[in-house]
Amino acid sequence: xxxxxxxxxxxxxxxxxxxxxxxxxxxxxxxxxxxxxxxxxxxxxxxxxxxxxxxxxxxxxxxx
Numbered sequence: 001x002x003x004x005x006x007x008x009x010x011x012x013x014x015x016x017x018x019x020x021x022x023x024x025x026x027x028x029x030x031x032x033x034x035x036x037x038x039x040x041x042x043x044x045x046x047x048x049x050x051x052x053x054x055x056x057x058x059x060x061x062x063x064x
Contacts, residue, residue: 004057011049016042 020038024031
């Protein structure tokens with residue numbers, strides 16, 4: 001279960017960083033606006049990602 005929680009945190013953190021960097025570099029936004037957009041993106045995917053990881057973890061328990 002610990003690996004699922006660590007993976008969840010890493011995916012959300014990487015999503016935040018890549019969106020922030022991408023928006024700051026490619027868009028005309030300031031870094032503050034880009035960081036806000038990256039945070040919004042991470043919040044949007046957090047619940048579906050938690051559901052998918054939980055289902056995957058429960059499925060892996062049934063295979064043992």
